[in-house]
Amino acid sequence: MINGNNVIAGNYVEVDGGVFNATDPSTGKQLTGDFHAADTLLIEKTLNAATAAFKVYRIISPAAKATFLRTIADKLTAIGDDLINRAVAESGLPVGRITGELGRTTGQLRLFADLVEEGSWVDAVIDTAQPERTPIPRSDIRRMFSPIGPVVVFGASNFPLAFSVAGGDTASALAAGCPVVVKAHPAHPGTSAMVAAAISAAAIETGMPAGVFSMLYDNGYNVGAQLVKHEQTKAVAFTGSYNGGMALIKLAQERKSLIPVFTEMGSINPVILLPAILNAEPETLAAKYAGSITLGAGQFCTNPGLILAIKSEGLDRFVTSLGGAIEITPSATMLTAGIWKNYEKLSGEILAEPGIELVTKSTAIDKEKVNQSVATIAKVSAEAFIANKKFGEEVFGPWSLLVVADDAAQLQQVIESLDGQLTATVMAEKEELPLYGDLLNALTEKTGRIILNGVPTGVEVCAAMQHGGPFPATSDSRFTSVGTGAVYRFVRPIAWQDWEDSLLPPELQQANPLNIWRQVNNKWTKE
Template identity: 60%
Template sequence: MNGKNMVCSYERETANGSFSALNPATGKILEGDFFKAGITEADEALKGAELAFQTYKHLHKDVKAAFLRCIADEIAALGDELIHRAAEESGLPIGRLQGELGRTTGQLRLFAQLVEEGSWVEAVIDTAMPERQPLPRPDIRRMLVPLGPVVVFGASNFPLAFSVAGGDTASALASGCPVIVKAHPAHLGTSSLVGSAVIKAIRKSGVPEGVFSLLYDDGYEIGAYLVKHPKTRAVTFTGSFKGGMELVKLAQERKQPIPVFAEMGSINPVILLPQAIAENPEDLARKCAASITLGAGQFCTNPGLLIAVQSEGLERFKQLLSTLISETPSATMLTPGIFNNYEQRSGKILQEAGLSLLAESGLRNEELKHQSTAKIAQVTAATFLKSPALQEEVFGPYSLLVVAENTIELEELIAALEGQLTITLFAAGDELAQYPDLVSQIMDKTGRIIRNGVPTGVEVCSAMQHGGPYPATNDSRFSSVGTSAIYRFVRPLAWQDWDPELLPDALKDGNPLGIYRLINQKRIQA
């Protein structure tokens, strides 16, 4: 952890000044000076990535799988050193970070399995039909191929799982794309440790050194330069709506526009249907309170909106929810900036006409800095429908309860919702059968529908969809979590009438890779 940038797997000092990380809980500057990257380092990283791409994209799938597993092993070997540094830089508890470390190494190994199996390239073969009349059919074979160098922006709320070797990096490397990571400025030591682990894996695996670079910067110049660089082929980002759309704009203004995959937050509505809340309001209150306050509310899937119909059950729900929130201790937020934004946003929204504060935590830890207190506000459906600002995300342990007069007004609320990462439905028994139109509406507004569970907690698996309609993301066709995340970094390419020996292995006769392929409309492993 020497503070040097990592350009094409080699450490590099710069003459652009340095900066340090901050412990958000104590306010103290942490050990380590980190050199700011400049245009020279960014340019060399992308030139090296393009050169490495010409070799890396052709590597055998088993070599890439072994490389991903080696990264996971090297990160795991960092152990307590990594966990404690991440805790110092984020204010997150040790237990949370231990789980996140397992998720980080686990998803690297999951992508290794995907690459090793190989069918994700979606090989399609339509063999020639020279006798077909009136025109013969040529031999056409298609598969997915990698785009090229990918720029990854580290996220603030997951210093491991959405950072240097997180899901974006893992899926890009799995696809055959080199990666240039812009470290999050709050996680400098954590990023350095993980970056060093990646470089060790590169050395041990023998993959091209230009497949990985890590750059530090506490401003916006280098990030913008990376996005606009002509050798960049895709960008990933997890953060605010404003930040995500700025990157999208930069990418669209290029001479050659490129895709940006921006996850920009969500209020993740939780809909409490009448029968469910009547039967068990206390259990629902406990689940919602725990989800709202988990990790100081600093999850992109935090339930920032609760929706219910006025009833006796709702009153019991509100009573216990208020008690639980008021008894929740304060928690350290990830950075001073995030804390200040939460204080300003939650304070401002509570000034909206028609809103009332239902409950706020009264247990603030005065010995620590940047302590958020959980807040629950309440508003009528009529007021909510008149104020689009109430749909804006408040990043932190905040949620707004919207009370509808009846189920008709409930459906009006759902119709007014913007795109979301998740929407949750709490329903009793066969209650959902009474709301077919409601469920149909929800399908158009989210990437994941949850029944009788909370949105916080995103399983890393093949079936997971972590992405949703705008403004939750800028492209709802893709996921940033799970194996389908690999499809962000590839494009289809067809070969027509090529000699068999010149084709990629995935398209050759005899199927040397042993993968499943679609041949003349039949999916077979041959």
């Protein structure tokens, strides 16, 4: 039984803020469960509870935080089949995709548990006192990262588990020592309710402070806006559209005290096909990218929405092969009716622009379902692309635009005209890469992750991953929203000067009781 009431500090709270329901996007039919939108009073109670919990949770031992994170993962695994079925019903995504996403969600919770338990992530730096130094003695100064406070997390539409209630934003914030308030995505409230119940149960079982986790519902924008503007909120994490992300940034700027708002707002993820590999294996490249463009109905933030190449006979073969593969690709259910309508609108607008040529559209449309994606490939010259900013806009769905350059210099001009991106991909033979050094250098200024001879769809959750790029892909390209580096969004450095050893945090005490790596007098050591 799914409880559709808001979850505040482990308790279900009834409120008369309006009721809404989930919809199966493949049929348009209403799913079971009534969900109650929060009101201003609940928002106040929620953030009061989170602020009170922060005073306790921020100093709870790393081992206890790690146990909490692992217990959440265990409880999600325990409800796996029911959770997967509900997520499939609310998102239209296939069982295999949601099963994999559940594994990613529990895996990253356990990864952050390992990070917290090991402890060196706090980046402890110690410069011991030098009282005999002349002309001025040096004080004893010790610095480390400390949690920032209650974090508001917005669930994403395209990842109902991995970027939602217990997703990477929540996992990294909890790992950092910050209580979390989730604003559930209205497209999958039932999935959110099940995950929230698991987190709340894990918090109780492991003895966490009551306000360490809360979740609020809303079928509009009012609750999210109030959460961002509330003075007790200390950071915000969001994955979604450019318009949505910019709206949150503007709301935060209206506050009396400024806070970081970490937004991932979209990307067209350019793919550069260099001549040698394009002439050697155009059909293989076409098959690979047909699969990447249409994966998950194109509803990935790393979907390859732009393909760049120099005109050649190999490119002609690539276009023919890609068009044939896309034409027979079966349609897929898009996440919501609104996302489907927006895809149809944006793709139609771009196809109406002068200078663009339709290569192909999918003809294998499932007429018995609604909100079905129509995979589309279009083509434009490099000159036209540079002249028209509309061609560089993200179309969220199975869309890709091929940009054809006359030569390498024009190809580089296209790259230099791009906005910031999450990823950029280079498909090349090894021997031709040295010939394009300037082009590769230009790419590094445009993206957070450069891929060689692969596809951008698929993001590994690991320590080295960078999922973030220059604006407008994200609001702060210095950080990642995937991998263990995501924890640094929710901390700030604090230095202790000339304190008694026993009064310092364990991470900074002389004996190093947690046995972590620290930088002591410019040397990394566990001593």
